[in-house]
Amino acid sequence: MKKREKLVMIGNGMAGVRTVEHLLKLAPHAYDITIIGDEPHPNYNRIMLSSVLAGSTDMKEIVINDWDWYKENGIKLVVGEKAVRIDTKQRQITTQLGKHFDYDRVIIATGSQPFMLPIAGSNKEGVIAFRNIKDCETMLEASKQYKKAVVIGGGLLGLEAARGLIHLGMETSVVHIHDYLMERQLDEPASRMLQRELEAQGMTFLLNKQSAFISGRKRVRALHFTDGSEVQADLIVMAVGIRPNVELAKASGIDVNRGIIVNDEMETNLPGIYAVGECAEHRGIAYGLVAPLYEQGMVLAKRLAGIDAPGYQGSVTSTKLKVSGVDVFSAGSFIEDASRKSLRIQDDLAGTYKKITIDSNGKLIGAVLFGDTSDGAELFSLIKRGEIVEGREKELLLGISLDQLNGGNPAARYEAMPDDEIVCGCNGVTKATIVDAIHSKGCNSVSSIKACTKASGSCGGCKPIVEGLLSVYAGDAAAEPVKEGICGCTTLSRDEIVAEIQRMKLLSIKETMNVLGWSEPEGCSKCRPALNYYIGMLYPEEYADEKESRITNERYHANIQKDGTFSVVPRVYGGVTTPSDLKKIAEVAEKFNVPMVKFTGGQRLDLLGVKKEDLPKMWEELDMPSGHAYGKTLRTVKTCVGSTFCRFGTQDSIAMGIRMEKAFERLNAPSKVKLAVSGCPRNCAEATIKDLGIVAIDGGWEIHVGGNGGVKVRATDLLCVVKTEDEVMEWSSAFLQLYREQAIWNERTAQWIERVGLDYVKQALQKQEDRLALMSRINKTLSLTTDPWKEIIQDKELRKNFEQLADIQTAAQ
Amino acid sequence: MATSKILVGKRSEIDVKSSRKLRIENIDIVLFHLSDGSVLAVENKCPHKGGLLSEGMVCDGKVHCPLHDWKIDLRSGKVQDPDEGCVTTFKTEVDEQSGDIYIHM
Numbered sequence: 001m002k003k004r005e006k007l008v009m010i011g012n013g014m015a016g017v018r019t020v021e022h023l024l025k026l027a028p029h030a031y032d033i034t035i036i037g038d039e040p041h042p043n044y045n046r047i048m049l050s051s052v053l054a055g056s057t058d059m060k061e062i063v064i065n066d067w068d069w070y071k072e073n074g075i076k077l078v079v080g081e082k083a084v085r086i087d088t089k090q091r092q093i094t095t096q097l098g099k100h101f102d103y104d105r106v107i108i109a110t111g112s113q114p115f116m117l118p119i120a121g122s123n124k125e126g127v128i129a130f131r132n133i134k135d136c137e138t139m140l141e142a143s144k145q146y147k148k149a150v151v152i153g154g155g156l157l158g159l160e161a162a163r164g165l166i167h168l169g170m171e172t173s174v175v176h177i178h179d180y181l182m183e184r185q186l187d188e189p190a191s192r193m194l195q196r197e198l199e200a201q202g203m204t205f206l207l208n209k210q211s212a213f214i215s216g217r218k219r220v221r222a223l224h225f226t227d228g229s230e231v232q233a234d235l236i237v238m239a240v241g242i243r244p245n246v247e248l249a250k251a252s253g254i255d256v257n258r259g260i261i262v263n264d265e266m267e268t269n270l271p272g273i274y275a276v277g278e279c280a281e282h283r284g285i286a287y288g289l290v291a292p293l294y295e296q297g298m299v300l301a302k303r304l305a306g307i308d309a310p311g312y313q314g315s316v317t318s319t320k321l322k323v324s325g326v327d328v329f330s331a332g333s334f335i336e337d338a339s340r341k342s343l344r345i346q347d348d349l350a351g352t353y354k355k356i357t358i359d360s361n362g363k364l365i366g367a368v369l370f371g372d373t374s375d376g377a378e379l380f381s382l383i384k385r386g387e388i389v390e391g392r393e394k395e396l397l398l399g400i401s402l403d404q405l406n407g408g409n410p411a412a413r414y415e416a417m418p419d420d421e422i423v424c425g426c427n428g429v430t431k432a433t434i435v436d437a438i439h440s441k442g443c444n445s446v447s448s449i450k451a452c453t454k455a456s457g458s459c460g461g462c463k464p465i466v467e468g469l470l471s472v473y474a475g476d477a478a479a480e481p482v483k484e485g486i487c488g489c490t491t492l493s494r495d496e497i498v499a500e501i502q503r504m505k506l507l508s509i510k511e512t513m514n515v516l517g518w519s520e521p522e523g524c525s526k527c528r529p530a531l532n533y534y535i536g537m538l539y540p541e542e543y544a545d546e547k548e549s550r551i552t553n554e555r556y557h558a559n560i561q562k563d564g565t566f567s568v569v570p571r572v573y574g575g576v577t578t579p580s581d582l583k584k585i586a587e588v589a590e591k592f593n594v595p596m597v598k599f600t601g602g603q604r605l606d607l608l609g610v611k612k613e614d615l616p617k618m619w620e621e622l623d624m625p626s627g628h629a630y631g632k633t634l635r636t637v638k639t640c641v642g643s644t645f646c647r648f649g650t651q652d653s654i655a656m657g658i659r660m661e662k663a664f665e666r667l668n669a670p671s672k673v674k675l676a677v678s679g680c681p682r683n684c685a686e687a688t689i690k691d692l693g694i695v696a697i698d699g700g701w702e703i704h705v706g707g708n709g710g711v712k713v714r715a716t717d718l719l720c721v722v723k724t725e726d727e728v729m730e731w732s733s734a735f736l737q738l739y740r741e742q743a744i745w746n747e748r749t750a751q752w753i754e755r756v757g758l759d760y761v762k763q764a765l766q767k768q769e770d771r772l773a774l775m776s777r778i779n780k781t782l783s784l785t786t787d788p789w790k791e792i793i794q795d796k797e798l799r800k801n802f803e804q805l806a807d808i809q810t811a812a813q
Numbered sequence: 814m815a816t817s818k819i820l821v822g823k824r825s826e827i828d829v830k831s832s833r834k835l836r837i838e839n840i841d842i843v844l845f846h847l848s849d850g851s852v853l854a855v856e857n858k859c860p861h862k863g864g865l866l867s868e869g870m871v872c873d874g875k876v877h878c879p880l881h882d883w884k885i886d887l888r889s890g891k892v893q894d895p896d897e898g899c900v901t902t903f904k905t906e907v908d909e910q911s912g913d914i915y916i917h918m
Contacts, residue, residue, distance in 0.1 A: 451895050522830075522848065522873035525882055529870075548830040552868045552879040560879055564865040612868075805822045805833035805844065 004032050005104040007304070008093055010083040010248065012037025014046060015277025015293035016109025017065055018428065022301035024073055030305060034076040034101055036083050036093070041133060042066055050157075052136055053164025086252035088270055105272045105304065108260060110245040112278040112288065116238055117152065121214030127236045130161040139235070143168035146234030150174075150223050152211055154181040156319060158239035159198065163323045165237070166202050173204040173231055175211060175223065185319050185330035189346060190353045190370040197326050197351070206231060244279040244286050259286035264311025266300040276300050282312060289317050291425050298420045298430075318380045318425075320373065329376035332366035332383045333357065340365065343397045347371075356397055362390030375399065377462050384421075385413075414472040423469070424462045429455035434466060438473045446470060447488055486744070487526035489518045494744045498534050507535065507542055509549055525551075530745035533632070536668060537740055540781040553630035556802070557788045558615055561608065566615060568594075568607040569629035570622050571665065574639045574657035574677075575603030581624065588621050602636030602674065604629065616799050619789040626789045628666065632746070634673050637661040638686070642679025642696070651696030653679035656725055660694075660732060666785035667778070670743040670752075673736065688716045691739075691749040692732055697721070701728050705735055705761065706753035714750040717758045719765070734771035737778035738764055816917050824852055824912040832867045832876075837918060842903060843867040844914065845887055847874060852914050853887040854905045860898035 009016050012035050020033060041063070048062040070077040078095070085094045086106060093101045114129030116122055126142065128135050139161075142149070149165045151158045154176030165172045174181075180191040181198075195205060210226040214236065224230040244259035255261045255269045259281030266274050266282075277293045278286065287293060292315035299312040318331035334357045336342040344355040352371030356379065359365045363386050367379040379396070382389065389396060419432035437443040437452040446466050450456050456463045485491040492500070497516065506512040509531045513523055523531070528549040536543045553559050558566035570585065585605055589597050595609035604627055610618060619626075629635060637660050640646065642653030657677040667673070676687040677694040687693025689709035693716050695702045700723045704716035719735065722728055738761065743752040753761060765771055792798045819837060827833045827846035834857055835842050843857040843866050853874075857867050864880035875886050875893065884893040885900055892898040904917040 454895050520873060522871075524872055524884075525870045525877035528872065548828065548871065551870070556868070560865075560868055562862070562880065564868070800826065801828065801831065801833070803833075805826060805835040807836045808819060808821065809838060 004030065006034070006102055007031035007105050007107070008034045008036065008101050008103040009107040009109055010036050010086075010093065011107075011109035011111055011277070011279070012039065012043055012077070012079065013109060013111045013277065014043065014064070014290065015111070015297050016107060017043040018294055019107060019109070019276055019297035019300050019304075020075070021065075022298055023304050026301055026305035026307060031105075032076075033074070034078065035070070036078045036081055036095065036101070038080065038082040039132060040080045042070070042077075042079075044133070046132070049130070049133070049136055050160035050164055053139060053161065053167065083248055084251070086248065086254075086273065088252060088273070091272075103272075106274065107300070108249055108254075108268075108273065108275040108279060109277045110248060110279045112242040112244045112286075114238060115241045115243045117211055117240060119211055119213050121216065121220070122238075124214055124216050124220045125218055126216075126220040126234060127214060127238070130157055130237050130239050131242075135237075139165060139237070140168065142235045143170050147171055148173075148232050149235040149237065150231055150233040151237045151239055152223070153239035153241070154178070154205070154207070155184065155239065155241075156182060156321060158237075159203075159321060160323060161237050161239050162203055163198075163201070165235075170235070171204075172202070173206055173233075175206045175209050175225075175231070177208070177210055179208045181205070181207075182321075182328075182330075186328070186368055186370075187334060187355060189344070190328070190355070190368050193351065193353055193370050194321075194326065194328055198323070201326075242278065242288055244281065246279060249275065249279075257281055257284075264299075264313065265303050266296055266312060267303075274300055274303075283314050285314065287315065287317065289319065290428070291315065291422050292317060294422055294428050295420065316380075316384050318376070318383075320376070327369070327371055327373040329369040329373040330367070331376070331380045332364075334366035334368050343393055345397055354397060356393065358389065358393060362388045364389045364396070377465060381465065385416075411472045414468050417469075423465050424453075424455040427454040429453050431469065434469050435473050438470065444470070444474050445488075451488065486530055487524055489513070489520045489523050489527050490516060492516060494530075494534075497531070498538070501535060501538060505539075507539060509535065509546055529554075533668065533670065533745045537781075540784055551632075554632070556612065556615065557626055557630065557792065558610070559630040563609075564612075565609045566612060567629070568610055568615065568618055568622075569600060569604050569627035570624035571627040571661075572604050573661045574637055574654050576639075576654060576658065584622060584624075588618055591621070592618055600629065600636075602629075603638050604636055612802055613804065616789075616792055616802050620793045625665070625787045632669055632671050634661070634664045634667045634669065634675065636674060637664075638674070638676040638690070640677075640679050640684035642677075646679060648682060649679035649696070650698050651679055651701065653677040653685065653694075653696055656694060656696075656701075656728065657685075659725065659729070663729065663733070664736065664782070666787070667736065667740075667782060668785075669736070669740055670745050671748045673739075673749070689713065690716065692735060694728055694732075699723065701725075703728065703731050703735075706749045706758070708748055708750035710748075712750075714754075717753065719758075719762065730768075730771055730775055731765065733775040733778045734765050735761070737774040740778070740781075741774075818906070818915045818917055821914050821916050824850075824907055824914055827852070830871045832869075832871065834865075834867045837916065842916070844905070845871055845876065847871065847887075850907075852905050852907050854903040854916055855885070855887055855890055856901040856903075858900065859883055859885070860892060860900055861896065866900070 043065040045062045045064050081095045081097055083093050084096050091103050114131045128138050149170040149172045151162045151174045154174050162172045162174050180188050181195055182191055212224045212226045214220055215222050220233055220236055222230045223233050246256040246260050249260045250256050260275040260279050262268055262275050262280045262282050266276050268275055276296050278288055295315055296312055302309040316332050321328040339360040340357055342355055342357045346353045355368045357366035364382045369376055417431050421431050423429055423431055433453050434455055437449050441452050443449045443452050449466055456466045486494055512531055529551050532546050532549040536545055547555055560566055589607050592614050594607045598606045600606045637657040639653050639657035643649035643651055644654055673691045675692045676685040676690045678685040678687045679696050683695055687695050688704050689707040693704040700721055702721050703719045705719045707716035708714045739749055821835055829846050832843050832845045841857040842854055845853050857865055859866055859878040861883050862880055864878040866876050868879045869876040875884050877884050883896050890900045890902040906915040
C-alpha cells in the first residue's frame with residue numbers, strides 16, 4: 001500500500017479548515033493531517049463576531065468545528081503554538097517552542113491581522129482591534145466600566161463594531177478619513193442614507209478626520225486629530241484594514257508581495273507549498289471576504305485530492321452590512337466612467353436606493369442597494385455570470401421578475417452553474433451540496449433543503465436560487481411540494497386546514513392528521529399546538545383541549561426560563577393592586593426564596609427563578625388568579641391613572657381597563673395579545689403599540705389595533721371612534737374574535753393586519769349585526785374557561801406532573 | 814462496573830405523550846411515555862444549551878427541546894438534522910402486568 005503523505009496546515013481559521021473539510025470529503029484517506037494554530041480555540045466563524053457583540057449570538061454558537069470534529073477525522077491539532085519556519089530542503093516545520101513537524105505538503109493559511117495605525121499612544125490600555133474572540137471580550141468588559149468608545153474606520157468592520165458597542169450601552173463615535181462611509185462598497189448617495197440611519201440609531205460620525213496621536217496616562221483618554229481637534233475616548237477600536245500574515249512565508253523563502261503570491265492552483269513558487277485565504281494574493285488581490293476564500297479552498301482541495309479541475313479565476317465579491325435595521329448590499333464595481341454607465345433610483349420616502357452599473361459591452365458589472373436588498377442575490381448572480389443585459393436595464397433597475405432573469409430558459413441557467421458555486425454565503429453551501437440533498441436525501445422543498453443543508457437558513461437572501469435549483473433538479477418530485485404547508489408535516493396551508501376541519505367536523509388532532517395525510521404520525525412542535533388551537537377555536541364546547549400539544553409555558557402555566565426554572569405572575573387587573581395583595585405576594589416570595597421579584601413591562605409583579613415543583617404550592621398560597629403572562633392569550637391590560645386622579649384625564653381609563661381585563665382574561669388566541677387603555681391623548685399607557693389600544697378623547701374613545709412594540713415596532717391603525725364604554729366592549733370583542741377566527745397560529749395582530757389589510761378588518765366589523773355575532777362567539781368561548789392554577793391545585797392527577805417521580809441514591813459507592 | 818436494575822415507578826404515573834423527571838445517583842433523567850405504550854429514558858439535558866427535555870413536546874418517539882426546538886430521537890439519543898449531537902440514553906424495562914418501570918444503570 002502506498003504510504004500516506006503528510007499534510008501540515010499552518011493556521012486554524014475558516015479558509016484553511018474549510019479546505020481540509022472539503023479534502024476529507026474528496027479523498028478521505030489520502031493524507032495524515034496536522035493543523036497548527038496559534039489561537040487557543042477550535043475553528044470559529046469570525047464573520048459572526050459582530051453578531052456576538054450585537055448580542056444576537058452566543059460565543060459557543062459560532063464554533064464551526066468543535067474539538068470532536070478534529071478527533072473524529074483523525075486530525076492532529078496543535079493549538080497555542082506558532083510555526084516560525086518552514087525548512088523547504090529538509091521538508092520540516094519548526095514552531096516557536098522548538099517542535100518539528102515533517103511534511104510532504106504544506107498549506108499556509110495564516111490569515112491576516114488587523115492593521116494598527118502606527119501613531120503615538122496606540123500601545124495604551126484600551127486601544128484594540130476587532131478581529132478575534134479576545135477583542136470581543138475586551139469590548140464586553142470595557143462596556144461595563146466605561147462610557148465613551150471611538151471606532152477608527154468607517155468601513156464594514158468599523159461600523160459593525162460600532163453598532164455592537166452601542167448595543168453594549170457605550171456612547172460611540174466613528175472616525176473616518178474619507179468624507180463618506182464605506183466608500184469602497186458604496187457611492188455617496190447610498191452612503192449618506194446609511195449615515196442618517198446609523199445616526200438615528202445613536203452613532204456619531206467624525207468624517208474627514210486623520211488621527212494624529214492618542215493621549216492618556218496608562219489608559220487611553222482621548223484621540224487627537226491632525227487638524228488639532230480631539231475626541232474623548234475610554235476605548236478605541238481600530239478597524240482600518242487588514243494585513244496578510246506573510247512573515248513565516250517570507251522567512252522561508254517564499255515569494256510575497258502584499259500577500260503570499262499564488263498561481264491559479266493556489267500553489268506558491270515552491271512546489272508542494274500552497275497558500276489559501278486572507279494571507280494569499282492571487283492575481284494581485286488579497287481577499288478579505290468569506291465567499292472568495294471558500295472558493296479558493298475548494299480549488300485547493302481538489303488539487304490536493306488529485307482531481308483535475310479548472311484553477312481559481314478570481315472572484316467578484318459582494319458585501320452585506322450586518323447591522324440590524326439597516327439593509328445595505330454592494331457587489332462588483334459600481335463607479336461609472338467614460339465606458340461604464342449607471343442607472344439609479346432614489347426613494348427618500350421609503351428610504352431606498354438602488355444603482356446598477358453596466359459596461360460598454362452591455363454587461364451588468366456592479367450594484368448598490370440600500371433600504372431594500374431583496375434583489376441583491378439575483379443581481380449578484382447576473383454579475384457573476386457576466387450576462388449581457390442590454391435592453392432590459394430599466395427592468396432590472398425597477399425590480400426583477402424571475403422570468404426576466406431567466407431569459408426564457410431557467411433550467412439552462414441553473415444547469416450551467418458550476419457545482420462549486422456557493423449559493424448560501426452565510427453557511428457556505430454549494431450548488432453540489434444542494435443538488436445532492438435533492439437527489440440522495442429526498443429533499444423536495446426549500447424547507448427540507450434548509451433542514452438538511454442549512455442553505456437559506458440565515459439571511460434567506462439565496463432562497464430564490466434554492467427554489468430555482470429545486471425546480472430544475474427535483475423535476476416532477478418538486479412539482480407538488482413546492483407549496484409549503486404550515487410545517488414540514490403537511491403541504492396544506494392554515495386556511496385549507498381550517499376549512500377541512502370544518503367540512504368534516506374533525507374533533508381531534510390525531511384524526512385531523514390522519515385524514516389530511518400528515519407525513520409524521522404525531523406531527524411536530526409547530527403543527528400540534530396550531531391544530532390544538534384551530535379545533536378549540538372552531539368547537540369550543542365539544543373539543544377537549546389536549547395539554548400534551550400545548551407549548552411548554554402553557555402546559556405548566558408559567559414562563560420557562562433559560563435555566564429550567566419558571567416565573568410566576570399573578571393577575572393584577574388593570575395594574576391596580578392593594579396593600580394586602582402586595583403583602584401576600586411579598587410573603588410568598590420570601591417563603592419560597594424567590595431569587596428575584598421584578599415589575600414586568602405590563603405593570604405586573606414577576607416572581608422569577610421558581611422551581612417547577614414549587615409552582616402549585618406557590619399558586620395555592622397566593623390564592624390569586626393566573627396572570628397568564630406565559631401563553632398565547634390575553635396578557636395584560638395596561639392603564640394610566642386617567643380621570644380618577646390625573647388632571648389631564650378625560651375618561652376613567654382604570655375602570656375601562658379593569659372591565660376589559662375581567663372580560664377577556666384566559667382568552668385563547670393565535671398569539672399573545674396585549675391591551676392598554678390611556679385616559680387622554682397623551683397616551684401614558686402607550687396604547688398605540690398594543691394589539692388593541694384604547695385612547696380616551698373628550699367625550700369618547702378611540703379604538704386602535706394592530707400595534708406591536710417587539711422586534712419590529714408597528715404603531716396601531718385607528719379602527720374607529722366610539723362614545724360609550726359599552727361600545728368599546730362591543731368593538732373590542734368583535735375585533736378580538738375576528739383575529740381569533742382568521743389569523744394563523746403564532747401570528748400577532750400586527751402581522752395579521754399587515755397581511756389582510758386594515759380595510760378588510762374595517763369591512764368585517766362595519767355592520768353591527770356582524771359585530772354582535774362575533775361578540776356572542778367570543779363570550780361563549782370565554783364562558784367555558786376556568787382558572788388553570790386553581791384547577792391544578794385541586795387535581796392530584798395534574799399536580800403530579802410538577803413533581804419528580806423519584807430520587808434514588810444507592811448507599812454503595 | 815456491573816449494571817443494576819432500579820425500580821423507579823409505575824407507567825400509570827406518567828401521562829401518555831408526556832414525561833416525568835427523576836434523579837438517580839445525582840444524574841437527572843427524564844422518562845417519556847409514548848403513545849405506543851413504551852417508556853424511554855434519556856439524560857434530561859439537551860446537548861445544545863442544556864435545556865430540560867422533560868419540558869419539551871413529544872412527537873412519535875422524538876422530543877423537541879423547549880429552548881431552541883432541537884429534535885432528539887429518544888431511542889437512539891441522536892439529535893435530528895440539521896443540528897448535531899447526542900444525549901445519553903438508558904435502557905428501560907416495563908413489567909406489562911404491574912406496569913412497574915425499571916432502569917438499567
